[in-house]
Amino acid sequence: MRSLFGFLGELTVSFGRLITGKAYVRWDDFAVTIQRCGLDAFLLVSLISMLVGMILAFVGAIQLKMFGAQIFIADIVGIAMVRVLAAVMTGIIMSGRIGASFAAELGIMQTNEEIDALKTLGVSPVEFLVMPRVLALFIMLPLLTIYADLMGIIGGFIISIGMLGLNPIEYWNHTQHAVKLIYLWIGLIHSLSFGLIIAISGCLRGVKCERSSAGVGEATTSAVVTAITSIVIATAIITFICQILGV
Amino acid sequence: MDSVLDPVIEVSNLDLGYADYIVMRNISFSVRKNDIFVVMGASGCGKSTLLKALIGLNQPLKGEVLYNGKNFWDTDEAEQQNITRRFGVLYQGGALWSSLTLGENVALPLQIYSNLSSIQIREVVALKLSLVGLAGYEDFYPSEISGGMRKRAGLARAIALDPDIIFFDEPSAGLDPVNARMLDDLIIQLRDVLGATIIVVTHELASIFSIADNSIFLDAESKTMIAAGNPNDLLADSRDPRVIRFLTRGAKHPNL
Numbered sequence: 237m238r239s240l241f242g243f244l245g246e247l248t249v250s251f252g253r254l255i256t257g258k259a260y261v262r263w264d265d266f267a268v269t270i271q272r273c274g275l276d277a278f279l280l281v282s283l284i285s286m287l288v289g290m291i292l293a294f295v296g297a298i299q300l301k302m303f304g305a306q307i308f309i310a311d312i313v314g315i316a317m318v319r320v321l322a323a324v325m326t327g328i329i330m331s332g333r334i335g336a337s338f339a340a341e342l343g344i345m346q347t348n349e350e351i352d353a354l355k356t357l358g359v360s361p362v363e364f365l366v367m368p369r370v371l372a373l374f375i376m377l378p379l380l381t382i383y384a385d386l387m388g389i390i391g392g393f394i395i396s397i398g399m400l401g402l403n404p405i406e407y408w409n410h411t412q413h414a415v416k417l418i419y420l421w422i423g424l425i426h427s428l429s430f431g432l433i434i435a436i437s438g439c440l441r442g443v444k445c446e447r448s449s450a451g452v453g454e455a456t457t458s459a460v461v462t463a464i465t466s467i468v469i470a471t472a473i474i475t476f477i478c479q480i481l482g483v
Numbered sequence: 484m485d486s487v488l489d490p491v492i493e494v495s496n497l498d499l500g501y502a503d504y505i506v507m508r509n510i511s512f513s514v515r516k517n518d519i520f521v522v523m524g525a526s527g528c529g530k531s532t533l534l535k536a537l538i539g540l541n542q543p544l545k546g547e548v549l550y551n552g553k554n555f556w557d558t559d560e561a562e563q564q565n566i567t568r569r570f571g572v573l574y575q576g577g578a579l580w581s582s583l584t585l586g587e588n589v590a591l592p593l594q595i596y597s598n599l600s601s602i603q604i605r606e607v608v609a610l611k612l613s614l615v616g617l618a619g620y621e622d623f624y625p626s627e628i629s630g631g632m633r634k635r636a637g638l639a640r641a642i643a644l645d646p647d648i649i650f651f652d653e654p655s656a657g658l659d660p661v662n663a664r665m666l667d668d669l670i671i672q673l674r675d676v677l678g679a680t681i682i683v684v685t686h687e688l689a690s691i692f693s694i695a696d697n698s699i700f701l702d703a704e705s706k707t708m709i710a711a712g713n714p715n716d717l718l719a720d721s722r723d724p725r726v727i728r729f730l731t732r733g734a735k736h737p738n739l
């Protein structure tokens with residue numbers, strides 16, 4: 237816990253130095269991470285969020301059919317995806333893909349004394365290695381989430397039109413009407429926090445890694461576990477706050 | 484004015500360890516300017532641990548490390564950085580930054596601390612790499628070269644900024660005899676040309692006898708230093724069987 241706060245403090249200081257242009261950041265890592273989040277994760281995010289949209293439509297249809305209100309599937313899928321589900325699914329996927337790789341990369345650097353070598357050079361490892369990764373995820377997770385929103389809605393659309401025989405125009409109108417701008421913001425808040433959570437748990441576990449191959453394995457596992465647990469807790473907190481604020 | 488005889492590094496009553504595990508107790512020595520100072524001892528006795536306390540990575544449990552009279556572990560971070568900026572460190576495993584090419588590895592310290600243009604930096608990088616026998620390897624990644632080459636590339640990086648004090652952790656481990664000899668010559672050359680003070684952790688006897696001006700001997704069992712002085716003198720004069728056994732590869736059993 238103390239190491240977490242120390243780490244966050246260092247990250248904040250680094251961010252301050254970044255804004256004032258004094259930080260020594262490795263931007264190549266930023267570009268590589270952006271690319272890995274984008275191109276490489278696209279397929280998986282598409283697949284998973286589309287399937288989640290489909291599942292929602294199926295499950296919802298069974299209940300709503302009893303009331304002859306099947307068209308409200310559009311509302312359910314739209315709201316659920318945009319508000320939380322797209323962000324949570326993307327967050328979980330990226331914890332496994334990117335969070336784990338951060339922990340492994342930094343863990344191996346720790347084991348190889350690469351991080352020591354940065355310290356003796358007077359370069360903050362947090363600034364040089366962690367900052368670009370955190371920034372990249374902070375930017376990429378919302379973008380991926382918006383894309384996942386779309387995929388989820390398309391998934392719901394396919395089931396509703398193809399299998400339940402709903403009217404496509406009516407479905408689209410319902411979706412547009414149901415997904416309010418505020419839900420997009422709520423989704424954005426989720427994805428921004430998840431971006432931070434994934435990057436920080438991955439990097440923290442990596443930097444604090446014990447110097448052995450077993451240590452690197454442990455760091456990787458615990459990075460993923462920490463990220464997913466924190467994502468669920470953060471979702472609960474954000475949902476609770478929204479409830480209080482009445483949105 | 485610094486006199487040549489003034490110690491650059493003074494270590495007194497140092498206790499080293501991790502958490503509550505004590506590795507070494509009561510280490511005291513001083514390193515004169517322009518000396519090649521050797522830290523020797525059996526594997527696992529705590530040589531790297533001592534080095535880490537000297538370069539500011541692991542705080543010692545007790546005792547003082549003075550650089551030109553300044554107590555390193557008792558000053559603020561800015562002052563510590565002023566001190567470490569004059570260091571060059573070759574880590575036991577090379578510790579090259581794996582996502583950077585050899586050229587970028589050597590260039591990074593220059594980019595941070597020198598005012599050289601990128602063309603000048605490229606020239607310095609080429610020079611330092613050729614000095615360690617790696618001319619033309621600028622674009623290789625650490626994963627693409629051998630362990631011994633990594634060690635030498637690490638050395639090129641350590642001397643990139645022409646440091647005042649250079650720390651070597653087992654520089655010749657993993658090198659063939661010819662390259663090991665070349666490295667010894669390079670270390671002496673660095674001392675003579677750069678005027679650097681050099682601290683070498685090693686248990687290569689040939690290297691110890693040919694380069695060391697002064698040395699200390701760490702013993703794992705008693706967890707402290709059991710001898711200090713020029714290794715040739717130690718071999719001639721020491722009455723301690725542990726020291727003699729080490730310096731003669733276990734061959735000679737002095738009857739005491």
Ligand SMILES: Nc1ncnc2c1ncn2[C@@H]1O[C@H](COP(=O)(O)OP(=O)(O)OP(=O)(O)O)[C@@H](O)[C@H]1O
Pocket residue numbers: 501504506524525526527528529530531532533575
């Ligand atoms: N990070 C660490 N945490 C706990 N104990 C450690 C750590 N690093 C080293 N040690 C212990 O400290 C002791 C000294 O280790 P050190 O690496 O300093 O030995 P060494 O003299 O450099 O050995 P070698 O010649 O093999 O490199 C060993 O017993 C080792 O188990």
Ligand SMILES: [Mg+2]
Pocket residue numbers: 530531532575652
């Ligand atoms: Mg060692």
